[in-house]
Structure formats: structure tokens, C-alpha cells
Amino acid sequence: MSQKVPIKSLLSRPRFKVFTHLSKQEFIDLIKKHLETNSTEYGGYANQEVAMIRVRKDKDKYWHPQLQIRIEDDVDHPDYLVVRGIIGPPSNVWTFFAFLYGLSGAIFITLGSYAFSEYIVQGNSVWIWSIPIALFMALGTYLASLYGHYLAKYQLGRLYHFVNELLHDAEFYQNSDEIKK
Secondary structure, three states: OOOOOOOOOOOOOOOOEEEEOOOOOHHHHHHHHHHHHOOOOOEEOOOOOOOEEEEOOOOOOOOEEEEEEEEOOOOOOOOOOOEEEEEEEOOOHHHHHHHHHHHHHHHHHHHHHHHHHHHHHHHHOHHHHHHHHHHHHHHHHHHHHHHHHHHHHHHHHHHHHHHHHHOOOOOOOEHHHHHHO
């Protein structure tokens, strides 16, 4: 079976959802087996609900991706599992970047509204500089995320390779229509 996991792009937190005929414990054991086999390249854990896999690295970069796999029973087909995965940065990094975007938006809206109102009423405002500062802050956050994604490109590819090897052994199906066949 030379089937690959259906991920369209590795750009922004790629996701996938597949089905497999293995039981939860068999799938968890398969993940652990792949982690042990490739222990020099991958690290992580697997339990009854979630598996977390990371590429081992020499230097810790701020945008090092991880693969999070959720293992769920399929309610429509009790003999199958639903395997959902997402590849992205750790939650603390994701939260930090969301905070920076939120902060720049809050500065833009609050101080920008005040500055614009003051400028209309008085004809000048010192606070008008908050608008380009907020835009510069949002642009800087965006460029930092692009740079982090560039640094993690190799690790993203390795995690995608891990998913394909893992699910190749699990004989997965891309959608529930294939299960009935």
C-alpha cells in the first residue's frame, strides 16, 4: 500500500483525519514500536487518548514542531478508529504568537481610535503614532512566525514522514466511504 496521508500543505498547522481497523491498544503499540525503532530521530509518548511525537533536535528552536495524534472510536463504525493529527508548534509558542497578535490589535483599536478621535477634534495627536507601531508589531510577529516556520521546515517533513510510515503499517482509510467496501 503506497498510499500517503492526505495533507494538502505543510504551511500552517497541517491536519489529517483517517480511519483504521486496528484497536486502540494495537494502534498505541504501533506508535510505541515506531518510536522505539526510530528512537534516535523521534521522541514522544502515547496513551489511550493522545500521542505526542517530536523530532529530536540538537538545538532547541522556538518553533520546533510536534505531531499530536488523537485516537478516538468511530461511532458509525465500531470496528474502526478515527485517527486525527495536527502538526504544529507547541501550545506555549502558539499562545505567545496569538497573544502578540491580540496585543497589536488591541493597541491598534483602542489607542488608534483615541488618536483618530483626538486628531479630528483638535487637529493633532501624539497618540497617532500608536497606529503604525501596532501595525509594525503585527508585521514583526508575522515575520518572526515565518522565520520560525522556515527553521522548522526539515522537522515538519520528518514528522510527515513519520505519519506516513505509521499509517502505512496501520492500513488506513481516508474517509468513511472506503470502510464500507
